[in-house]
Amino acid sequence: MRAQKYRFPIVVIQMICLLALLQQCAWLVGDKASEDIVKPRPVGGYETLSTRIHYPRAIREAGIEGTVTVNALISIEGQVKQTRVMKSLHPELDQIVTNAIKRTAFEPATRAGKPEEVWISIPFIFAFKDWSSKDTPFKSFIMTIHPDPAYKNFEVEIEGQLKDGLEWPQRFECLLPFNASQPWVHAGDGTAPISGIMNDDRGEWLIFQVSSRDLSFGFTYKAMDEVYNQKFLYEFTMNHALPDWVLRVVYGSQTVKFTQTPDRTTTLDNGETQFEYDFSAQDTYESRYLDIELQK
Numbered sequence: 001m002r003a004q005k006y007r008f009p010i011v012v013i014q015m016i017c018l019l020a021l022l023q024q025c026a027w028l029v030g031d032k033a034s035e036d037i038v039k040p041r042p043v044g045g046y047e048t049l050s051t052r053i054h055y056p057r058a059i060r061e062a063g064i065e066g067t068v069t070v071n072a073l074i075s076i077e078g079q080v081k082q083t084r085v086m087k088s089l090h091p092e093l094d095q096i097v098t099n100a101i102k103r104t105a106f107e108p109a110t111r112a113g114k115p116e117e118v119w120i121s122i123p124f125i126f127a128f129k130d131w132s133s134k135d136t137p138f139k140s141f142i143m144t145i146h147p148d149p150a151y152k153n154f155e156v157e158i159e160g161q162l163k164d165g166l167e168w169p170q171r172f173e174c175l176l177p178f179n180a181s182q183p184w185v186h187a188g189d190g191t192a193p194i195s196g197i198m199n200d201d202r203g204e205w206l207i208f209q210v211s212s213r214d215l216s217f218g219f220t221y222k223a224m225d226e227v228y229n230q231k232f233l234y235e236f237t238m239n240h241a242l243p244d245w246v247l248r249v250v251y252g253s254q255t256v257k258f259t260q261t262p263d264r265t266t267t268l269d270n271g272e273t274q275f276e277y278d279f280s281a282q283d284t285y286e287s288r289y290l291d292i293e294l295q296k
Contacts, residue, residue, distance in 0.1 A: 040074045040109040040120055052100035052173070052239065053124060054285040055131050056092065064090050068097045069123040076115035078106040086121065096285075097124050099200035103173065103207070134241045134284050137162050137170060141245035145221075145232060145292070149252060154221040154232050156180075162213045169194075169209040172217075173239040176204045180219040188214025202237075232292040241284045247277040249292060259293045 042049040069087035072080050080102050085094045101122060109118040139161045146155045162170065176183060176197075185195045185208045193215075195208035206217065221232060249262075251273050262275035282288065 038110045040106045043105045065126050067125045071121050072101050073119050074106045076108050078108040102200040103198045136241040136243045138243050144248040146250045152223050157218040159216045168211040171209045174206045175237040177234050179222045183219040185217040188212040234290045235287050237287045242282040245279050249275045
């Protein structure tokens with residue numbers, strides 16, 4: 001009874017401490033005195049970093065909550081050079097926090113106006129009462145895969161239309177296949193979006209931000225070798241929750257065999273055949289393997 005009586009005050013104290021840490025700075029770790037160091041901060045602030053951390057449904061349903069603490073070595077360029085999990089909670093949650101930090105650019109620490117490499121400690125609390133599902137910013141979302149006749153390259157285009165009333169710019173992260181090349185981003189207003197590639201333990205992420213309601217992005221998926229040249233396998237992951245969405249696979253005269261029966265098949269005006277699959281809405285960072293097996 002005594003443990004239950006004091007549980008709520010303890011949780012409140014933990015959350016107050018976390019807010020103070022995120023609003024002010026992360027702890028500095030090292031041998032040097034820290035009084036004269038301007039501490040590093042994530043570009044956009046710690047609130048921006050927190051948006052890259054998700055709380056998977058399976059882990060919530062298992063009743064797992066608590067704190068993960070990760071130490072990170074921030075270079076003089078503001079890059080994350082090393083990470084160490086100092087307080088573990090669950091292997092998947094440890095990895096989620098670590099990878100979010102690795103995908104974050106920092107304003108480097110400075111001493112007397114000069115950049116300095118330092119270790120910082122970043123705690124993150126996973127708590128049921130503070131978690132809420134995120135609404136998707138998308139009105140519509142479509143992925144189109146168009147293979148060449150030899151099945152050596154697959155052109156992948158992803159189109160999205162965003163809702164009205166969003167705060168601009170909107171930041172997006174999309175996990176690229178390890179055999180992807182030539183990633184690109186277009187905005188509906190004709191501007192060149194700020195974009196780049198960042199890495200974590202899962203691979204390369206195409207990261208960009210846009211300030212218009214229409215966007216499209218994509219890449220070329222290259223077949224790996226003769227064993228896999230009839231198969232498109234992609235673990236599709238984005239940072240934003242998705243609405244119900246559509247996958248389109250478009251072919252010319254090839255004979256096609258799929259591991260899953262399409263929901264619709266349409267003959268286009270140019271004679272190509274379009275196969276469509278309907279997918280249900282996804283949570284933030286929820287992965288989905290797109291596994292398409294082809295037959296020439």
